[in-house]
Amino acid sequence: MSQALKAESAAPETAPMKDMKEIVALCKRRGFIFPASDIYGGINGFWDFGPLGVELKNNLRDLWWKHMVLTPPLGPEGTEYAGQPVEIVGLDSAIIQNPKAWVASGHVGGFSDPMVDCRETKLRYRADHLLVYKPKSGDGPWLAIMENTEDDEIEKRIKKVGKGKAADYEVHKLVDLPAAEFTHIIGPDTKTVGTLTEPKQFNLMFHTFIGATGGDENKAYLRPETAQGIFLNFKNVLDSSRVRVPFGIAQVGKAFRNEVNPRNFIFRSREFEQMEMEWFCHPNEAKIWREFWFQERQKFWRAIGLRSDNLRMRDHDQDELSHYAKEGLGTADIEYRFPFTAPDFGELEGIAHRCDFDLTQHQEHSKVKLEYMDPVTQEKFFPHVIEPAAGLTRGVLALLTEGFTPDPNRPSGVYLDFHPSVAPKKAAILPLTAKDEHPVLATKLYMEVREHFNIDLDIKQNIGKRYARQDEIGTPFCFTIDDQTVQDKTLTVRHRNTMKQDRINMDNVVEYMQKNMLLATGRG
Secondary structure (H helix, E strand, O other), X not given: OOHHHHHHHOOOOOOOOOOHHHHHHHHHHOOOEEEOOHHHOOOOOOEEEOHHHHHHHHHHHHHHHHHHHHOOOEEOOOOOOEOOEOOEEEOOOOOXXXXXXXXXXXXXXXXXXXXXXXXXXXXXXXXXXXXXEEEOOOOOOEEEEEOOOXXXXXXXXXXXXXXXXXXXXXEEEHHHOOHHHHHHEEOOOOOOEOOEOOOEEEEOOOEEEOOOOOOHHHEEEEOOOOHHHHHHOHHHHHHHOOOOOOEEEEEEEEEEOOOOOOEOOOOEOOEEEEEEEEEEEOHHHXXXXXHHHHHHHHHHHXXXXXXXXXXXXXXXXXXXXXXXXXXXXOEEEEEEOOOOOOOOOEXXXXXXXEEOHHHHHHHHHHOOOOOEEOOOOOOEEOOEEEEEEEEHHHHHHHHHHHHEEEOOOOOOOEEEOOOOOOOOOOEEEEEOOOOOOHHHHHHHHHHHHOOOOOEEEOOOOOHHHHHHHHHHHOOOEEEEEOHHHHHHOEXXXXXXXXXXXXXXXXXXXXXXXXXHOOOOOOOO
């Protein structure tokens, strides 16, 4: 691990603990995220983004696209690319591709997780997500509990079923125990011993059928990742665009994985969005570009508001590596300290060296030549790929978690400390009262400012409740029209974090916001 990566991993654990239940409740109450099909009781692993959630998600997506495609970073220092913007183009590929593509990529044969079933409840669990609590005394049943279960829930389970305390048990991973010992284990949702089956592999891809009839000949898959659409279009992009290695192809889009145990709100769901970029480079330069993208991607997350001590870089252990990374430089994750992982971290983005696995596999299976020829040197080679792959949905969750700030001095008891670049609403225009000239002037100002920023016009309720609402949705500034505004065209500016108020001229609102918003470019 490089010294930079070691420094990231050693960041101090100073972030205050936050209650995930409170964050989820705020998300529904204020229109960020709803359970999908909510009026029918929801559907596990699927979520809808409400009016504010879709704005937050789109802001993150657009900042990523700007950083990667519209204004990409300058090349690494000490190389021939230093001082020059790297070259990245965009793509939007189909969700359903030819099924042969997923055979070539290894997803049909190898995209699976170990699962165990409970014979009594008929529930299924990821074997590698189950922890087994084994009595230190050697007497009594062993308890299987899902990892990341909150401590109080573990204590309740042990007290109810095991008749003891968590301190009386030693913890093992289920996958580390021999199958012969499963007869001692009580599953997570039963009181009966020995109901868990041996782990079996379960493919995570959703399948569907193309056309009017079913059958294996018409079977297709919803993509489990956006990357393969990029590799399938490598030749098309080369033939139609003026790009040459090294260059990147970026894509934002939906992906689908039939997770057996979706959990932790939108962290692990069955439908999600990814922001992926495949960087094609000469094999001899793979290490340089891997380090480059490690640093650039960390800069991005910090620039949009994630604190350094909540982020870390972690190299994958050998047994974690994907098949395409085993022969290369490996994979490292940018991880964030979520409430359900604290004091540990959960994956936010991975940067992988995919070697030349994908292009060689697709050439072999499609019989179409995908080897690259350098137009200057005439050298032929398969480019190696460095892949920064971020979860857009997980990024939204990290922003919500980072921004969630309890404050007993506010009527709402909390505010969302969003960086202005990602805040769903950049400002709110608030007439002090809903009568006389206040709403007229507020509406006039709103019509002017909305041409420059996404803002809110909020006229009803008392001013305290309106401030509280804007705090809860993370609006950086509130501009209030009052009696003095009618007299001299000045208004108050309330700052979300400090609640400090300034007085400025009504004609200077756009300029004031432009100076104070510190709009991020994704780098800084």
